[in-house]
Amino acid sequence: MIQVSNLSKRIGDVQALNDLSFSALDGQITGLLGPNGAGKTTCLRTVFGLLKADQGNAEIDGIDIAVSPVAAKQQLGLFPDPFGLYERLTPREYISYFAELNGLSRKDAKIATSNVIDKLHLADIADRQCKGFSQGQRMKTALAQAIVHQPTNIILDEPTRGLDVMSTRVLRDILRDLKNQGHCVLFSSHVMQEVAALCDQVIVMAEGRVVAIGSPDALCQQTGKDSLEDAFIQLIGTDEGIAA
DSSP: OEEEEEEEEEETTEEEEEEEEEEEOTTEEEEEEOSTTSSHHHHHHHHTTSSOOSEEEEEETTEETTTSHHHHHTTEEEEOOGGGOOTTSOHHHHHHHHHHHTTOOHHHHHHHHHHHHHHTTOTTTTTSOSTTOOHHHHHHHHHHHHHTTOOSEEEEESTTTTOOHHHHHHHHHHHHHHHHTTOEEEEEOSOHHHHHHHOSEEEEEETTEEEEEEOHHHHHHHHTOSSHHHHHHHHHTOSSOOOO
16 A cells, blocks of 8 residues: 655755645555646655655555655565666566565575566566567566565556557556556556556646546546546646646
8 A cells, every 4th residue: 555645845946746645555556647747757756765755755555665765665666667678688687686676585586586477478588688679578577577576566657658559458457467466556647548447546636736536437427527538627627738
């Protein structure tokens, strides 16, 4: 479970987060949705400990990320940009490195790496250098390093950006599997259909604040709209910048 309480963060002259509070629960997929500049990426970076909040706190399974960052991060998996892989490494080397980085011994990292390679069906490319990989192969490798240490929580920032249709479909299926296994999945997206199809809970953000929280259906009912896109536009009070 991820608990965000009264987070505030100023970056330069911009109040990126403004008393932001919400919960992302185990066994659910929670989506952050908002226009450009709403603070979604700043929020995720603060939750992961890449940015330090000016006020408020984020807790991962009850662990304050600012007080015990190492312990908190061991309960988190961060899905990176698939196009940022170390191309000279093989997936096995890449995944194993991150397993050890997240606190596993070399022996346990080797076992965990083999398990996640089997889970994501990466055996046929596990010992090839990442250079020249397809979008789908990169996506699976990146996701494997995020879940190799079996974190209870997974964070993804616009995970389908740059992916082709088939890779996007595979990723969505994997996220549903993680949810069904009891994981807490928190992600931001600029694709309305993706949020509507995947999310149990949607956090609508604008100007660093929470505007509304609810399931896609509940948000439509709240606004009297037939689609999440129309509900979103009404909630944020503008028809500019449909998301991101």
